[in-house]
Amino acid sequence: MTDILSSIKKQAAAAAESGLDLAVLDMGPVRIDSGAIREVAPYLTAKGYRHVSVVSDSITYEIAGGSIAASITDAGIDVRSTMIKPNSQGDVIADEVSIVQLLLDIRQRGSEVVIAAGSGTLHDIARFAAYTTGIPFVSVPTAPSVDGFNSKGAPIIVRGEKITIPSIGPDAIFADLDILTVAPSGLVAAGFGDMLGKYTSLFDWTFGHLAGGEPYSPFVAKLTRNALQRCVDNVDEIAARSNAGIQILMSALLESGFAMLLFGQSHSASGAEHHLSHYWEMEYLKLGRRQLLHGAKVGAACAEISKLYHRLAAEQLPFVTGPEKSRIADEIHRLPDEHAIRSLLRKVGGPDMPETLGIDDELLARSLREAHRIRPNRYTLLRVYNESMQSAAQ
Numbered sequence: 001m002t003d004i005l006s007s008i009k010k011q012a013a014a015a016a017e018s019g020l021d022l023a024v025l026d027m028g029p030v031r032i033d034s035g036a037i038r039e040v041a042p043y044l045t046a047k048g049y050r051h052v053s054v055v056s057d058s059i060t061y062e063i064a065g066g067s068i069a070a071s072i073t074d075a076g077i078d079v080r081s082t083m084i085k086p087n088s089q090g091d092v093i094a095d096e097v098s099i100v101q102l103l104l105d106i107r108q109r110g111s112e113v114v115i116a117a118g119s120g121t122l123h124d125i126a127r128f129a130a131y132t133t134g135i136p137f138v139s140v141p142t143a144p145s146v147d148g149f150n151s152k153g154a155p156i157i158v159r160g161e162k163i164t165i166p167s168i169g170p171d172a173i174f175a176d177l178d179i180l181t182v183a184p185s186g187l188v189a190a191g192f193g194d195m196l197g198k199y200t201s202l203f204d205w206t207f208g209h210l211a212g213g214e215p216y217s218p219f220v221a222k223l224t225r226n227a228l229q230r231c232v233d234n235v236d237e238i239a240a241r242s243n244a245g246i247q248i249l250m251s252a253l254l255e256s257g258f259a260m261l262l263f264g265q266s267h268s269a270s271g272a273e274h275h276l277s278h279y280w281e282m283e284y285l286k287l288g289r290r291q292l293l294h295g296a297k298v299g300a301a302c303a304e305i306s307k308l309y310h311r312l313a314a315e316q317l318p319f320v321t322g323p324e325k326s327r328i329a330d331e332i333h334r335l336p337d338e339h340a341i342r343s344l345l346r347k348v349g350g351p352d353m354p355e356t357l358g359i360d361d362e363l364l365a366r367s368l369r370e371a372h373r374i375r376p377n378r379y380t381l382l383r384v385y386n387e388s389m390q391s392a393a394q
Helices: 004-015 036-047 058-074 096-109 120-133 185-196 198-212 218-233 235-239 243-263 272-287 294-314 325-334 338-347 361-374 381-393
Strands: 030-033 051-056 078-083 113-118 137-141 153-158 161-166 172-176
Touching (some): 004 218, 036 113, 036 137, 051 096, 051 120, 096 153, 161 272, 172 243, 185 218, 185 338, 198 272, 198 294, 218 235, 272 294, 294 361, 294 381, 361 381
Parallel strands (some): 030 172, 051 113
16 A cells, blocks of 8 residues: 555655645545555445445446446445546547536435546546535546646636636545556556656746746655656556556656645646647647547657757757846756657657647647747746747737
């Protein structure tokens, strides 16, 4: 059993860094272990829940949702299984339709808690529906694919636009290695890609702090960086989908999520690489194309952002002024270049180029010019570069 939450609490308390809200880590068990799914029903019984909703899709129902519902029923608890329906392109997405589907089931059943059995999208649907109805939710990841399982923000598609709405984090997490180690290799590679994205997000956070005065937490940055480094150091184990490798990846994803909770914002885990990913996602929605895995986009976008940042450093960062310029250049030089990032992605079988994902040159170029507008309040190097280019053209 891996008790990462206790470890993070001890580290955060020892850091004694002002501004960290340790109360956000006060939650139920966080289990990463073989057979962890069998702890769900006893947990619900101990909490005294009598009416429960289990949300999944047609795939994750067969993987976990169905067996969870059966074990809850065997424990004498009333359960309602909600299978979120795909859209016309065949994708399950966190949009108004999916959320209303779950909200109606929760209301009709009088559910007291929601169990999210799936990957990132189903968690976003569950967390927002639970928040809206004033009940808790419990996380049962079926693949180590994203770092948002324990997030308090719900990225929701509203009228084709992606917005992140504050909601709630899970009361408990049960990550079963027996399930995670047999997850599709593409989902494992996506989780690894989401972690690699921390290279550029951590740089952008440092840049935003130095050049834009954004708030910064050395402890949260260190926690995220250490989680990233463990994944890189164990890339072969992760690629092999061994118990040890998947446990390392899943732990890292959750640690990244807890780091965001501690800071209260997503700076440590989401920079320009995520803005490119979100831009591509919204473009695909507009075109009615099948969605791409979040982490797969983030990994490829990370390589592109690293490529751009290293080029800007070679050009002496002419649009950056002030005493922090030298420090920013040094930080870029410490950032792995595009070739190193693409090599790591290939090791886990993930896409290493936007074109591999179906992102054509025009969309890539446009996203590099415009994606910073996705989060206009985030002070990334991509934003400053694009704004300087626009000013020069006027």
